Amino acid sequence: MSPDDLELPADPAELRAFAEAMRARLAASEQALEAERAAHDETREKLVTAQNSIKLTALQIEKFKVQLARLRRMKFGQSSERLSLQADQLELTLEDLEAEHAHAECVIEGHVLDDAPTKATPRKPRRAPLPDHLPRDEVMHAAPDADGCSDCGGTMGKLGEDVTEVLEYVPGRFRVVRHVRPKLSCSRCDAISQAPAPALPVPRGRAGPGLLAHVIVSKFADHLPLYRQSQIYAREGVEISRSTMADWMGQASWLLQPLVDRIADHVMASVKLHADDTPVP
Numbered sequence: 001m002s003p004d005d006l007e008l009p010a011d012p013a014e015l016r017a018f019a020e021a022m023r024a025r026l027a028a029s030e031q032a033l034e035a036e037r038a039a040h041d042e043t044r045e046k047l048v049t050a051q052n053s054i055k056l057t058a059l060q061i062e063k064f065k066v067q068l069a070r071l072r073r074m075k076f077g078q079s080s081e082r083l084s085l086q087a088d089q090l091e092l093t094l095e096d097l098e099a100e101h102a103h104a105e106c107v108i109e110g111h112v113l114d115d116a117p118t119k120a121t122p123r124k125p126r127r128a129p130l131p132d133h134l135p136r137d138e139v140m141h142a143a144p145d146a147d148g149c150s151d152c153g154g155t156m157g158k159l160g161e162d163v164t165e166v167l168e169y170v171p172g173r174f175r176v177v178r179h180v181r182p183k184l185s186c187s188r189c190d191a192i193s194q195a196p197a198p199a200l201p202v203p204r205g206r207a208g209p210g211l212l213a214h215v216i217v218s219k220f221a222d223h224l225p226l227y228r229q230s231q232i233y234a235r236e237g238v239e240i241s242r243s244t245m246a247d248w249m250g251q252a253s254w255l256l257q258p259l260v261d262r263i264a265d266h267v268m269a270s271v272k273l274h275a276d277d278t279p280v281p
Contacts, residue, residue, distance in 0.1 A: 050104045057101040064094050091227045095246045102250025110254070130165050130176050130206065131237050138178040141195035146184060154188030164197060167238070168208035174238050177208060202251050212252055215245055 071087040145156055164179045183194040201209050218224040224232075226249070227242040234240075267273070 047108060050107045054101060054104045054108070057097050057104065061094060061097050061101065064090050064097065068094065088225075091242065092225055095226045095242060095249070098243055098246035099249040099253065102247040103254050104250075106251050106254035127206070128239070130167055133237060134167075134174050134176045136165075136176040136178050138180050139198075141179060141181045141198065143182055143184045143193040143195050145186075145191075145193035146182075149186040149189065149191050149193070151191050152186065152189045154186045154191075156184035156193060157187055159183045159185040159192060162194070162197075165206065166198075166200065166208045167206045167211060167240075169211035169214045171214070174211075174233075174236060201255060202248055205248065205251075207248050212248055215248060216252060219249070 068087055068090045071090065143156070144150070147156075148154065149156055160183045162181050162183065164181075166177050166179065168175050168177045179198045181195045181197065183192060185192050201207070201212055207215075215226070215229060218229055219226060226245045229245065230240055230242045
């Protein structure tokens, strides 16, 4: 509505009330705009902090990798046991740093600034195929238009299929779940129909939810470091590097952050907090 089309009341009292209402609406709009700007500035500050954290963590990871390689070369001799303990401690430190690095990358990918130029992510080395000796379960995702083309009603013929292999863990053994998505094409209008790709906890990853849960529980509940888990899985013919599992941990922590925040809000809402004699910062 333009100011010319606005009908103003003729009564002075009604006119003053109308002016007060307009003033309140203007103040509310300015307050909402200020809150939006503050939220944008806060998001920008978090992204800058996450970017700086990624750079610092990457430098620390490379430094510890060099130290770890040096300790591994020096582990034979009179002080081999002490050096082995130092190497194991470095392994644990690297796990935490790489998980933190993956978490920070997820934060940046989830909050991309509109005015920031997007940088192409470096290409990761080609991953080796999953072991052939593992049993495989196929999950068929039927195309939405399998019974007929939704555009013209024509018969759909199989054009091909896309297969996504995900490494899953069943307690006591590994299995490979094959997500098969047939691709159908219409014989009349060449329309193509295919089910969407399955949602996975780690995008573009090969870890199923069961395997992720097992790795996390083994590390935090069973106190089994990731490099030891890697050695255990290698005995079953499945090569999963420690750095790969550390990356899974970082992305899983990012996925679970809303749950952590809700638990923290629930705990902090209490009038009293009870704890043991363990020092709490």
